[in-house]
Amino acid sequence: MQFEGKTVVVTGGAKGIGSACTRAFHKEGASVAVLDRDAGGIELADSLGARAIFIHCDVSREAEVSAAMSEVSSLLGGPDILVNNAGIQRYTTVTETTEEEWDLVMNVNLKSAFLCAKHAIPRMQERGAGVIVNISSVQAFISQKTVAPYVTSKTALLGLTRSIAVDYGPQIRCVAVCPGTVDTPMLRDAIQLSPDPEAVYQECMDMHLVKRIGTPEEVAALILLVAGPQGGFFTGQAIRIDGGLGITIAGSKREEF
Numbered sequence: 001m002q003f004e005g006k007t008v009v010v011t012g013g014a015k016g017i018g019s020a021c022t023r024a025f026h027k028e029g030a031s032v033a034v035l036d037r038d039a040g041g042i043e044l045a046d047s048l049g050a051r052a053i054f055i056h057c058d059v060s061r062e063a064e065v066s067a068a069m070s071e072v073s074s075l076l077g078g079p080d081i082l083v084n085n086a087g088i089q090r091y092t093t094v095t096e097t098t099e100e101e102w103d104l105v106m107n108v109n110l111k112s113a114f115l116c117a118k119h120a121i122p123r124m125q126e127r128g129a130g131v132i133v134n135i136s137s138v139q140a141f142i143s144q145k146t147v148a149p150y151v152t153s154k155t156a157l158l159g160l161t162r163s164i165a166v167d168y169g170p171q172i173r174c175v176a177v178c179p180g181t182v183d184t185p186m187l188r189d190a191i192q193l194s195p196d197p198e199a200v201y202q203e204c205m206d207m208h209l210v211k212r213i214g215t216p217e218e219v220a221a222l223i224l225l226v227a228g229p230q231g232g233f234f235t236g237q238a239i240r241i242d243g244g245l246g247i248t249i250a251g252s253k254r255e256e257f
């Protein structure tokens, strides 16, 4: 029960990594608030029972974020920990991307983290401490094709992470967690776009040195570690949890390379 007495806000907590993270914090004694625009979060909060609430919120809109943080404060106190997890993917190159698509990805993946931090930090300061975990991606370091807005947003999150850590330390720590491929609705939806989803799934597994994709629970475990009492020396950094994705030297024909 290492998070007893703490309030945790998880954006995009209705599904995937956010849902696993919400469950894990709750299991460790935290009060949890799921901020999501997907009403599936109601079911999750109900299934957890006491110490769990769902707030319908589009985290890319400041008025909604501000109202949600006030509600969290008055119902649960805090927050002490904010997990900026909500995210979307779009498959486009720069020349294919419309201005609307670019803005949408930036708003949901990047602006939301700025807005939630902006409205959480003063409340953390009142409590004397806080931790913000930004869910970036291994694609902040290596990139697949046709995901220009996503890669840009996830890379920019590392800058936001550094700025928050520098500006609000030592009371507030901020860490970016960068997963490789993880089995979530986002991944399942993405591979359904292919004519051969099974082959794409296999390809995803083969890309990782561990020859499988990650689970939301594995990412949640890292989030709890960096946010918890044993993670006090993590701040400002990006931590990869990626099964070795992308560290092989590519292009060589020689097996031993």
Ligand SMILES: NC(=O)c1ccc[n+]([C@@H]2O[C@H](COP(=O)([O-])OP(=O)(O)OC[C@H]3O[C@@H](n4cnc5c(N)ncnc54)[C@H](O)[C@@H]3O)[C@@H](O)[C@H]2O)c1
Pocket: 011, 012, 013, 014, 015, 016, 017, 018, 035, 036, 037, 038, 057, 058, 059, 060, 085, 086, 087, 088, 108, 135, 136, 137, 138, 178, 179, 180, 181, 182, 183, 184, 185, 186, 187
């Ligand atoms: N799944 C992966 O392979 C993978 C890899 C690296 C990074 N990530 C990142 O991890 C995070 C979670 O991904 P996931 O795979 O669990 O995704 P998911 O699609 O399964 O879940 C994302 C959640 O975010 C919510 N959301 C989206 N836009 C929102 C908005 N404007 N306001 C509030 N909620 C919103 C959705 O409703 C959903 O509940 C994302 O930031 C994603 O980019 C995922």
